[in-house]
Amino acid sequence: MTTPPTASQTVGPFFHLGMAHLERGNFVAQGIAGERVTIRGQVLDADGNAVPDAMLEIWQADSSGRYGGEIFPQNSATPRFLGFGRIETDDKGEFSFTTIKPGRVASPDGSLQAPHIVVTLFSRGLLKPLRTRLYFPDEPGNADDPILKLVPQERRSTLMARCSGQRGAKNVPENAPPKIFDWKIVMQGDGETVFFDY
Numbered sequence: 001m002t003t004p005p006t007a008s009q010t011v012g013p014f015f016h017l018g019m020a021h022l023e024r025g026n027f028v029a030q031g032i033a034g035e036r037v038t039i040r041g042q043v044l045d046a047d048g049n050a051v052p053d054a055m056l057e058i059w060q061a062d063s064s065g066r067y068g069g070e071i072f073p074q075n076s077a078t079p080r081f082l083g084f085g086r087i088e089t090d091d092k093g094e095f096s097f098t099t100i101k102p103g104r105v106a107s108p109d110g111s112l113q114a115p116h117i118v119v120t121l122f123s124r125g126l127l128k129p130l131r132t133r134l135y136f137p138d139e140p141g142n143a144d145d146p147i148l149k150l151v152p153q154e155r156r157s158t159l160m161a162r163c164s165g166q167r168g169a170k171n172v173p174e175n176a177p178p179k180i181f182d183w184k185i186v187m188q189g190d191g192e193t194v195f196f197d198y
Contacts, residue, residue, distance in 0.1 A: 025087065027058070027099040032081045034063030034100030036178035039134065039161065043093045043121065046189035050093025054123040056185075058085050058097065060116075065103030098178055104141050114141035114148060121185060130195045134183055135159050151194050158186070158193045 028036055043051040061067050062081045083102075087095045104112040114135055121130040135142060137160050142148055148156060165180030185193050 025097050027082060027085055027097060029081070032100060034081075036098060037101045037136075038096060038098045038165075038178045038180045039117070039183060040096045040164075040180060041094065041161075041183040041185060043089050043095070043123070043185045043187065045187050046192075050089070050091070051123055051187065052089055052091045052093055054089040054093070054121060056087045056089075056095055057120040057122070057129075058087065058099070059083065059118040059120070060099065061102040061105045063100050063103050065105045065112075065115075067105070101136065101179075107146055109146075111146050112141060112144065114139050114145040116145075116147075119185070121187075123187070130187070131198050132185065132193050132195050133159055134161050134181075136161060136181065137163055147196075155194050158191065 028034075043054045043056075045051055059067075060083045062083060067083060081100065085097070087097050089095050099117070102115045102117060104115060107113055116136075117134045119132050119134055121132070123130075133147065135145070135148065148159070151159065161181035161183040163179065164182045184191075187193070
């Protein structure tokens with residue numbers, strides 16, 4: 001007996017049952033070391049319209065450049081920093097979260113990647129999630145980052161956040177306001193954000 005293949009479904013819109021513990025606007029618990037940053041952004045479709053029902057999954061290293069956190073505390077210099085969470089877009093397609101600026105991560109070949117945040121985008125109309133990275137401007141490591149080097153020079157700006165607020169700096173009290181970075185994710189068309197195959 002042959003059965004027909006199961007039909008595909010899109011990866012959104014989302015129902016939030018069972019996900020509340022991962023949805024957070026602040027990834028930084030009290031006492032976590034590192035420079036605090038707030039990432040503000042917007043998800044846009046090909047026509048420049050806001051995508052109001054998208055979900056972003058965030059994965060990043062701690063300030064020492066190590067992944068792990070609460071999931072694999074033996075790998076992390078900051079066991080209480082989870083480095084993972086989910087953020088929804090609002091009705092204007094906007095999102096915001098506060099975290100610590102990640103350190104440089106070692107690649108399998110030993111080279112160092114620039115500080116970055118891995119972002120996976122889930123949204124209506126997508127059969128598979130889209131994966132990209134957010135990089136920070138004016139980082140010396142950007143020139144040597146092995147992943148960023150694979151991206152054509154003229155497209156790299158789609159991966160760079162823009163610093164829009166200089167509040168906060170290194171070695172400031174943990175209750176100091178974070179530095180603010182803005183970043184747009186364009187799903188397709190002119191100015192499309194670079195997405196990676198994983």
